[in-house]
Amino acid sequence: MHVPDGFIDAPVSIAAGVAAAGAVAVSLRGARRELDERTAPLAGLVAAFIFAVQMLNFPVAAGTSGHLLGGALAAILVGPYTGVLCVSVVLLMQGILFADGGLTALGVNITVMGVVTVVIAYAIFRGLVKVLPAGRASITTAAFAGALLSVPGAAAAFTAIYAVGGTTDIPVAKVFTAMVGVHVLIGIGEAVITAATVGAVLAVRPDLVHGARGLGTPLKLRVDGVLVDAPAAAPAPVAAAARSTKPVWVTGLVTALVLAGVVSFYASASPDGLEKVAADKGIDAHVEEHASANSPVADYSVKGVGDARLSGGLAGVIGVGVTVVVGTGVFWVVRRRRAEDLTATSTSVPTA
Template identity: 85%
Template sequence: MHVPDGFINAPVSVAAGAVAATAVAVSLRGARRELDERTAPLAGLVAAFIFAVQMLNFPVAAGTSGHLLGGALAAILVGPYTGVLCVSVVLLMQGILFADGGLTALGVNISNMAVVTVVVAYAVFRGLLRVLPAGGRSVTVAAFAGALLSVPGAAVMFTLFYALGGTTDVPIGKVFTAMAGVHVLIGIGEAAITAATVGAVIAVRPDLVHGARGLAAPLKLRVDGRLVDAPAAAAAPVPAAARSTRPLWISGLVTALVLAGFVSYYASSSPDGLEKVAADQGIDAKAREHAAAGSPLADYSVKDVSDARLSGGLAGIIGVGGTVVVGTGVFWAVRRRRAEDLSAAATAAPAAH
């Protein structure tokens, strides 16, 4: 759903940029409460993983494909504020290095793919957890539902932007019907990927899943062949700081590199939902060439590498590597700011007495 330059006029693009900048600023402050010494590097990994999976377009209808947006996945794994930042980092990397998503439309894309998806998904996710039984399975079910609804939510937001500042004269009813219809189908794929990923992380490290905090099942002991709840003292968890995140980080990074560097070659080549709707309805009549169209990595290929498989794979690996470095740097900076705030508060507390 990367909106290119020329779909939305300048005034609305500027307004969307202001909305996106405000959301990112709020998220930078909110992420200070979500990130600690363990989750800061994992947030960078989540951003890199989303970048990799977005390269894996899957078919959803005749001549149409879809790909992960990632807002729901990021919000549930590392928190909603950090989730907005994760997807924003991905969109920034894609727009600057890979000419994917217009630079003048960056505010529109962040609003659609980062802010709306996170808000919708996390609201649905938290709402369902209030009524579902506590446990990892409920987290996975709620993640599926939140992700499913987040994609048509983003499609509705694009329709609103188009209604306010579309550069072509297409009836808004047609745009809404076409966008909502195809993105409901894409939402099913988004939901499946999100639920599978969240479920996999919960299976190995539930303590690192932001949306699963406080929902851990009691420790079980086998007594005379039967599983019984462990006594409260035995059930005390191992301090989180004592458990290394390195194995999960390494396995997650390797997975992202394999997906972007190898599996992406087999992704669907059909246009995604927005591209298909734009072509069918004439929304793309005034689309402009991307400002970074001459980038050595434009269109997810490495310039002057003639072999398509090698070119795409190298571009994917570079993208994952760049995203994890930039994302981790951003989140460590946010984490450091939180530590400074806590230190300043601790220093000021005695003076207050």
């Protein structure tokens, strides 16, 4: 759903950019509360993983494909504020390096794919977690539902922006029906990927899933044929927070590299939901050439490499590498600011 330059007029694009900048600023402050010494490096990994999986377009209908948006996955794994930043980093790298998503439309893309998906997905996720029985199955179920509904929600948000600032005169009702219709199908793929990924992390390190914090199933004992809660165990000598995240980080990075460098070659070549609707309805009449069209890795292929498989794979590996470095750097700075704030608070002397 990467909006290119030319779909939305300049005034609305600027307004969306201001809104996106505000959302990122709020998220930078909010992420200080979400990130700690374990989750800061993992947030960069989540951004790289989203980048990799977005390269895996899957077929959803005749001549149409879809790909992960990632807002739901990021919000549940590392928190909603950090999730907005993860998707924003991905979109920035895609726009600058790979000519994917217009640079003048960056604010639109961050608003639609980053902010809207995170808000919808996480609100639904938290609501369901509160009413479902406590347990890992409830976490994955809530993740599935949040991700499923976040995608048509983002499609509706794009339609609203198009209604205000679209550069063509296509009836909004037609755009809304087409966008939401195809993105409901894409949402199913988003939900499956999100639930599977969250479930996989829950299986090995539930303490690293932001949305599962506080999750615990009390141990039951059978006493005289009746199940009762077991007495609380004494604190473990080594807290969960002290466990190394290196195995998870390495596994996640290798997975992202394989997906982007190898599996992406087999992704669907059909246009994604927005591209298909734009072509069918004519809202791409004023699309503009991307400012980064001459980038060495534009369109996810390395210029000068003749073999398509190798060219696409190298571009994917480069993208994952750059995204994990930039993302980790951003989240390390945010984490450091939190540490500085805590230090300043602990050492401040109250005045009379």
